[in-house]
Amino acid sequence: MKRLRVLALVNEALVPPDSMEGRPEQEIDEWKTEFDVVQTLREMGHQVDVLGLSNDLSPLRRAIIDDRPQIAFNLLEEFGGIVTYDSAIVSYLELMRQHYTGCNPRGLMLSKDKALSKKILSFHRIPSPRFAVFPIGRKVVRPSRLRFPIFVKSVTEDASMAISQASVVRSDQELEARVAFVHDITRTDALAEEYIEGREFYVGVIGNKRLQTMPIWELKFTKSDAPLIATRKVKWDRDYQKRLGVETNTAEGLSPKQEREIVRLCKRAFQALDLSGYARMDLRMNEEGRVYLLEANANPNLAYGEDFAESAEVGGLAYEALLDKIIRLGLAYDAPWKGSPV
Ligand SMILES: Nc1ncnc2c1ncn2[C@@H]1O[C@H](COP(=O)(O)OP(=O)(O)O)[C@@H](O)[C@H]1O
Ligand SMILES: [Mg+2]
Numbered sequence: 001m002k003r004l005r006v007l008a009l010v011n012e013a014l015v016p017p018d019s020m021e022g023r024p025e026q027e028i029d030e031w032k033t034e035f036d037v038v039q040t041l042r043e044m045g046h047q048v049d050v051l052g053l054s055n056d057l058s059p060l061r062r063a064i065i066d067d068r069p070q071i072a073f074n075l076l077e078e079f080g081g082i083v084t085y086d087s088a089i090v091s092y093l094e095l096m097r098q099h100y101t102g103c104n105p106r107g108l109m110l111s112k113d114k115a116l117s118k119k120i121l122s123f124h125r126i127p128s129p130r131f132a133v134f135p136i137g138r139k140v141v142r143p144s145r146l147r148f149p150i151f152v153k154s155v156t157e158d159a160s161m162a163i164s165q166a167s168v169v170r171s172d173q174e175l176e177a178r179v180a181f182v183h184d185i186t187r188t189d190a191l192a193e194e195y196i197e198g199r200e201f202y203v204g205v206i207g208n209k210r211l212q213t214m215p216i217w218e219l220k221f222t223k224s225d226a227p228l229i230a231t232r233k234v235k236w237d238r239d240y241q242k243r244l245g246v247e248t249n250t251a252e253g254l255s256p257k258q259e260r261e262i263v264r265l266c267k268r269a270f271q272a273l274d275l276s277g278y279a280r281m282d283l284r285m286n287e288e289g290r291v292y293l294l295e296a297n298a299n300p301n302l303a304y305g306e307d308f309a310e311s312a313e314v315g316g317l318a319y320e321a322l323l324d325k326i327i328r329l330g331l332a333y334d335a336p337w338k339g340s341p342v
Contacts, residue, residue: 001324004046007069009060009076009089009100010034012052025238033303036324040304041073044320051193055080057092064096071330072100074299084112084156086299097337101330103298107275111296114191115155116271121293126265128293129193129284136139136183140176142192150194152178154186159298162186162230163254167229168195196284196292200228203249203266204300204308204315206278206322208329211267214311216259218251230282248307248313262291269293277329280308302326 010016016035020028028035032077035051044092051063053076065068072093079085080161087108093100103111122128133155134140142150149172151189153163155328162185169175175192204214220232223245233240240246266281271298280300285291301309304319313321 001327003046004070004327005047005067006071006073006327007047007063007067008038008041008048008050010052011076011078012048012054014075015052021303029236032244033301033306036221037071037073037075038074038303038317040319040323044324048279053079053089057089060089060092060148061096064093064098070099071327072098073079073327073330074100075104075302077299083158084109087112088335094335094337099331099333099335101326103279104274104276104278104333104335108298110273111275111279111298112158113156114153114295115189117296119264120272121269122253124268126272126293127291128267129196131175131191131193134179134190134192136187136189140172142172142175146192147194149197150175151193152182153191153193154182155189155191157186157188158295160235162229162232163229164233165227165229166232167231168227184243195288196294197227198284198286199251200230201262201283201285201291202264202307202311203281203283204278204311205266205275205281206269206312206325208276208333209271212307213263213266214315214317216251216254216262217248217307217311220247220249221245222247223318248310251309258289258291265293269296273298276333277306279327 014031014034016031018039038048038050049067051059053060075152076089077085079089084233087105092102118131119126130146132143132146149168152167152169154161162182169178179190202217206212221228221244226244233243234246269281270279273300280297282294283291284294302309309319309322
């Protein structure tokens with residue numbers, strides 16, 4: 001690809017330094033994705049400007065008008081501390097007629113709301129666990145179709161916020177307490193789902209219309225028989241990961257038919273939720289081999305060595321090729337303004 005002017009959009013607190021040298025591991029974890037993407041794009045020969053944003057759009061407007069970037073590489077996951085505002089930023093990019101990487105505003109808006117996604121998935125007969133929403137300030141009344149054990153989480157927060165082993169509840173009393181906990185910690189409505197005991201898979205999907213999937217990836221605890229839940233600590237606490245032997249790798253032992261069905265389910269979900277660019281699907285498979293979609297992550301973590309990039313690499317798309325493809329998809333995305341006569 002020819003050399004492009006790239007504007008990397010990152011959270012103001014996560015503007016990466018030029019080198020990792022001498023930085024403690026914990027600090028690196030904070031901005032590793034931003035560092036890996038910016039550094040690799042530069043190594044690929046692109047001219048990359050990094051823009052840190054917090055809660056003011058004017059620097060973005062200025063950068064777009066003054067520097068005329070050919071593509072905005074979108075690494076923002078929130079705006080003003082609000083995770084659901086990422087779609088608003090992308091809407092703004094569209095209003096500014098700016099090419100960008102990753103998911104379009106509609107797909108982001110639909111997929112970030114787990115309850116709304118599940119309603120759409122249900123229309124398309126894409127299996128996801130039965131659920132009920134418990135809004136803040138309302139009495140917790142469990143519908144009888146929702147049976148224990150139940151898993152309680154936030155409707156909109158991600159990164160396993162407020163998720164621990166205690167997320168699984170087995171009585172109405174526990175349910176009420178856990179819903180109150182999720183309300184308190186996240187300040188969002190609570191989603192209560194049927195708990196799917198079994199294996200956990202992640203599947204990377206990349207494309208706009210024609211979709212490609214990465215090898216099916218599986219989460220395992222190799223040194224513990226703790227319930228297999230990707231809690232906050234499992235995702236972010238390195239010592240805890242070591243203790244449990246947290247590993248993710250190619251899923252083994254699935255029949256070709258099962259693999260085909262999982263891939264098909266993931267592609268259908270990507271389309272049903274109007275996603276574009278790249279996404280990672282989180283799935284569970286119960287003992288009988290039934291597969292359920294837990295959530296679709298638009299614009300998943302792109303750090304080198306994380307599940308998305310790692311599975312892409314095993315699937316034949318090494319890191320540079322992956323970023324290259326993401327940029328090409330961003331340039332090719334058929335945004336409404338591209339068809340407009342003005
Ligand atoms: N219904 C469920 N049954 C079993 N495990 C679940 C369920 N919902 C969530 N989990 C566990 O919690 C983790 C985080 O939930 P997820 O819906 O993916 O939210 P997040 O956006 O925080 O990643 C999952 O990876 C899985 O391990
Ligand atoms: Mg998840």
